[in-house]
Amino acid sequence: xxxxxxxxxxxxxxxxxxxxxxxxxxxxxxxxxxxxxxxxxxxxxxxxxxxxxxxxxxxxxxxxxxxxxxxxxxxxxxxxxxxxxxxxxxxxxxxxxxxxxxxxxxxxxxxxxxxxxxxxxxxxxxxxxxxxxxxxxxxxxxxxxxxxxxxxxxxxxxxxxxxxxxxxxxxxxxxxxxxxxxxxxxxxxxxxxxxxxxxxxxxxxxxxxxxxxxxxxxxxxxxxxxxxxxxxxxxxxxxxxxxxxxxxxxxxxxxxxxxxxxxxxxxxxxxxxxxxxxxxxxxxxxxxxxxxxxxxxxxxxxxxxxxxxxxxxxxxxxxxxxxxxxxxxxxxxxxxxxxxxxxxxxxxxxxxxxxxxxxxxxxxxxxxxxxxxxxxxxxxxxxxxxxxxxxxxxxxxxxxxxxxxxxxxxxxxxxxxxxxxxxxx
Amino acid sequence: xxxxxxxxxxxxxxxxxxxxxxxxxxxxxxxxxxxxxxxxxxxxxxxxxxxxxxxxxxxxxxxxxxxxxxxxxxxxxxxxxxxxxxxxxxxxxxxxxxxxxxxxxxxxxxxxxxxxxxxxxxxxxxxxxxxxxxxxxxxxxxxxxxxxxxxxxxxxxxxxxxxxxxxxxxxxxxxxxxxxxxxxxxxxxxxxxxxxxxxxxxxxxxxxxxxxxxxxxxxxxxxxxxxxxxxxxxxxxxxxxxxxxxxxxxxxxxxxxxxxxxxxxxxxxxxxxxxxxxxxxxxxxxxxxxxxxxxxxxxxxxxxxxxxxxxxxxxxxxxxxxx
Numbered sequence: 001x002x003x004x005x006x007x008x009x010x011x012x013x014x015x016x017x018x019x020x021x022x023x024x025x026x027x028x029x030x031x032x033x034x035x036x037x038x039x040x041x042x043x044x045x046x047x048x049x050x051x052x053x054x055x056x057x058x059x060x061x062x063x064x065x066x067x068x069x070x071x072x073x074x075x076x077x078x079x080x081x082x083x084x085x086x087x088x089x090x091x092x093x094x095x096x097x098x099x100x101x102x103x104x105x106x107x108x109x110x111x112x113x114x115x116x117x118x119x120x121x122x123x124x125x126x127x128x129x130x131x132x133x134x135x136x137x138x139x140x141x142x143x144x145x146x147x148x149x150x151x152x153x154x155x156x157x158x159x160x161x162x163x164x165x166x167x168x169x170x171x172x173x174x175x176x177x178x179x180x181x182x183x184x185x186x187x188x189x190x191x192x193x194x195x196x197x198x199x200x201x202x203x204x205x206x207x208x209x210x211x212x213x214x215x216x217x218x219x220x221x222x223x224x225x226x227x228x229x230x231x232x233x234x235x236x237x238x239x240x241x242x243x244x245x246x247x248x249x250x251x252x253x254x255x256x257x258x259x260x261x262x263x264x265x266x267x268x269x270x271x272x273x274x275x276x277x278x279x280x281x282x283x284x285x286x287x288x289x290x291x292x293x294x295x296x297x298x299x300x301x302x303x304x305x306x307x308x309x310x311x312x313x314x315x316x317x318x319x320x321x322x323x324x325x326x327x328x329x330x331x332x333x334x335x336x337x338x339x340x341x342x343x344x345x346x347x348x349x350x351x352x353x354x355x356x357x358x359x360x361x362x363x364x365x366x367x368x369x370x371x372x373x374x375x376x377x378x379x380x381x382x383x384x385x386x387x388x389x390x391x392x393x394x395x396x397x398x399x400x401x402x403x404x405x406x407x408x409x410x411x412x413x414x415x416x417x418x419x420x421x422x423x424x425x
Numbered sequence: 426x427x428x429x430x431x432x433x434x435x436x437x438x439x440x441x442x443x444x445x446x447x448x449x450x451x452x453x454x455x456x457x458x459x460x461x462x463x464x465x466x467x468x469x470x471x472x473x474x475x476x477x478x479x480x481x482x483x484x485x486x487x488x489x490x491x492x493x494x495x496x497x498x499x500x501x502x503x504x505x506x507x508x509x510x511x512x513x514x515x516x517x518x519x520x521x522x523x524x525x526x527x528x529x530x531x532x533x534x535x536x537x538x539x540x541x542x543x544x545x546x547x548x549x550x551x552x553x554x555x556x557x558x559x560x561x562x563x564x565x566x567x568x569x570x571x572x573x574x575x576x577x578x579x580x581x582x583x584x585x586x587x588x589x590x591x592x593x594x595x596x597x598x599x600x601x602x603x604x605x606x607x608x609x610x611x612x613x614x615x616x617x618x619x620x621x622x623x624x625x626x627x628x629x630x631x632x633x634x635x636x637x638x639x640x641x642x643x644x645x646x647x648x649x650x651x652x653x654x655x656x657x658x659x660x661x662x663x664x665x666x667x668x669x670x671x672x673x674x675x676x677x678x679x680x681x682x683x684x685x686x687x688x689x690x691x692x693x694x695x696x697x698x699x700x701x702x703x704x705x706x707x708x709x710x711x712x713x714x715x716x717x718x719x720x721x722x723x724x725x726x727x728x729x730x731x732x733x734x735x736x737x738x739x740x741x742x743x744x745x746x747x748x
Binding site for chain 2: 002006009013124127130131177179182183187188
């Protein structure tokens with residue numbers, strides 16, 4: 001009897017379930033957000049400006065969605081809080097906002113300076129935004145990043161994601177996912193950082209030598225001596241021709257607690273990377289020990305950094321040991337590498353270059369009082385009691401911290417050339 | 426390892442009273458009415474526990490997957506499934522468990538392996554920073570929940586080899602402890618304990634961070650599968666236990682007639698037991714006294730009374746012979 005009743009009940013239940021959920025969310029009714037850009041407009045009553053890049057639905061693209069059509073569409077909303085701003089934004093949407101596929105969150109400079117507390121709380125509590133989405137900090141307004149036309153990828157979302165993926169192979173910046181940022185934020189003796197995304201005219205537009213006489217556009221400083229980077233800062237030349245702007249991912253935004261304290265440019269970032277032991281694939285140009293006008297270029301293969309806290313008589317200092325291995329990429333001169341003496345000299349010259357980079361970066365961090373390396377956290381792991389005493393004034397301690405850096409460099413390979421060639425007279 | 430103590434007590438009790446459940450020998454040991462009262466207390470606590478589990482699980486589903494679905498959908502469907510399983514009998518629940526443990530084990534191994542690239546072992550340092558007392562306290566709290574090993578006392582007469590009950594029970598408790606420890610270590614290595622403390626469902630969020638090779642991601646489904654099946658077993662078992670207790674206290678021959686009414690009570694309780702998720706998490710962090718009383722003190726009392734009675738009975742017998 002009971003079985004029969006149960007069966008009937010089960011069938012009745014099935015009837016209610018099989019036609020589909022009353023709360024269904026089919027993919028064709030969703031607006032898939034790829035990138036979220038959050039800005040803070042100081043002085044407004046509704047300061048939060050949210051701009052999202054929504055993937056262009058395939059069916060809406062029409063038959064011949066050819067070249068010119070953007071792959072992502074932008075929508076914006078403002079509000080006194082992020083929730084209100086997202087709500088405001090959704091008034092423009094004919095589909096339901098869906099944030100699970102947001103791979104990147106871009107933070108405007110003003111928001112970063114105001115503080116990220118509300119933003120991070122929003123991200124953690126939200127049941128769709130993923131904790132491993134990337135955090136980027138824009139040098140200007142975050143939403144401007146989204147209006148830059150994509151160059152190599154289809155759609156601005158993929159362009160940014162591609163930049164992030166490529167940046168992992170380089171040493172210009174450190175890409176940071178949201179939960180890592182959070183983890184650094186809540187760890188005592190550690191300050192968080194995010195990668196910086198810059199909007200600006202491409203380098204070939206800013207180098208003065210390349211400008212036509214009539215091209216009266218004023219040029220940024222641009223063209224630093226180092227490889228890569230191309231830190232063309234500030235979109236000062238105003239959006240006259242938007243299609244002539246590119247995105248650059250270089251440098252780090254340094255945060256003190258949840259507020260932006262300053263930035264590391266791409267060489268200072270690399271200095272930080274040596275501390276973190278992550279600077280493999282760094283290209284280092286070392287002056288030729290015999291002929292200072294020429295230089296030898298190295299590609300770093302492997303980096304191993306150990307940071308050892310030293311406590312003596314209540315004084316805290318650190319010993320940083322970097323072991324680096326690299327290959328020679330190219331020479332500007334005709335240096336003969338065969339004598340063992342030369343290799344030794346090159347090794348120490350390279351070590352000196354790396355050490356200088358690290359010291360410069362450390363000075364900058366100490367000036368800003370942002371412990372991006374996490375010296376405090378490292379001290380806590382080894383000497384918890386000592387750190388607990390210093391914890392409340394750690395930033396102050398950090399800014400006067402003595403750090404002894406030793407770098408040991410090794411050359412492994414020299415490429416496809418055994419001896420330098422000498423052009424015949 | 427706190428769970429082993431009640432397990433041992435209950436195991437000794439079971440050996441002294443073969444073929445009887447804890448509910449049955451409670452009456453013989455304590456007398457008819459006190460025994461029945463104890464049994465009813467157990468029924469009450471199991472029912473409450475079931476209600477809490479159902480509610481907790483439903484809240485998790487609502488928070489992370491289906492925010493617009495009403496609570497009743499989860500509560501009713503889960504209770505309905507449990508009723509079904511309980512009506513099918515204990516063996517069905519046990520067999521199902523056998524199958525599900527494989528599922529859970531595989532899922533756990535997969536998730537841990539894939540998350541390895543996110544681990545930062547430095548975050549586990551330095552160990553044991555809290556003072557010993559708080560350390561002990563935090564160690565005891567999950568163990569109090571493991572005091573559920575008392576159930577062995579009720580299940581022992583149904584086992585084919587009751588003598589092995591202690592070994593397998595202890596193995597189960599240790600296995601559960603190890604699983605919990607692995608989960609916590611992994612989540613700490615990814616999030617650091619500072620961040621971990623702020624999260625509502627740490628393991629769920631931990632699994633959400635997995636992203637291997639840009640395509641092996643979104644393993645939260647796995648967590649959900651594991652949790653759904655695990656919760657299902659747990660609610661079924663507890664519903665079975667409380668039905669059995671009620672039936673035996675009332676002197677019924679069959680436990681099946683009381684399953685449905687108890688399930689309904691349970692559902693209603695699940696709605697009313699907490700007003701919101703904050704109360705729920707507070708309750709889980711601070712186990713009430715009655716759980717310790719029922720899982721440790723009551724069996725201990727039963728065992729002592731049994732031992733004393735046997736001793737006096739033995740002495741009387743010996744005395745009889747001597748005379």
